[in-house]
Amino acid sequence: MPSAARTLGLIAAAVVLAGGGFAAGRLTASEHASTASDCTEARKLYREYIDAVTPDQEPAQQRTNGRMVANTILQNPACFSTADRASAQTILDTIDQGVQEDALNDLKECLADATDEYSWSDC
Incomplete structure (x- = not known):
């Protein structure tokens, strides 16, 4: 026993x-079932944002669509590959760099156009 x-x-x-x-x-x-449905929605949004980008758009609108695409990928990591996530982060970094460069260029133009002490206040 x-x-x-x-x-x-x-x-x-x-x-x-x-x-x-x-x-x-x-x-x-x-959760496989909820992940599958979440991925369907994320991929649908991704496709909509990609399709919304056109060459004739204003740069600000292109940046907005680029951010939407990148954030869709980064906020749904289970739905996209590592390469997709790396590309999305690069897109965001590039957009941020472009925004900073534009701001710096605008300031340079403003300073170059300033001809008297009162013009400086507009910069």
Whole structure:
């Protein structure tokens, strides 16, 4: 009988360990059904933003659409590849750099146009 009790104890321990592992896995795993539906929406938005970019748009509108595309990718990392996420971050960095360069160029133009001390206040 002691061997039957030992066997039963080992089986019970195995069930507890397996159940604990399963529970821990479920707590840390993503939901496949909701991820699939979330990805559908994210990919749909991504496609809409990509299609909205045209060469004849104002630079500000192109930047806005670029930010929308990049943020859609970065805020849904499970739906896009590592390369997509890296590209999205590069897009945001490039946009930020362009905005800073534009601001600096505007300031340079304003300073170049300033001819008297009162013109400086407009910069």
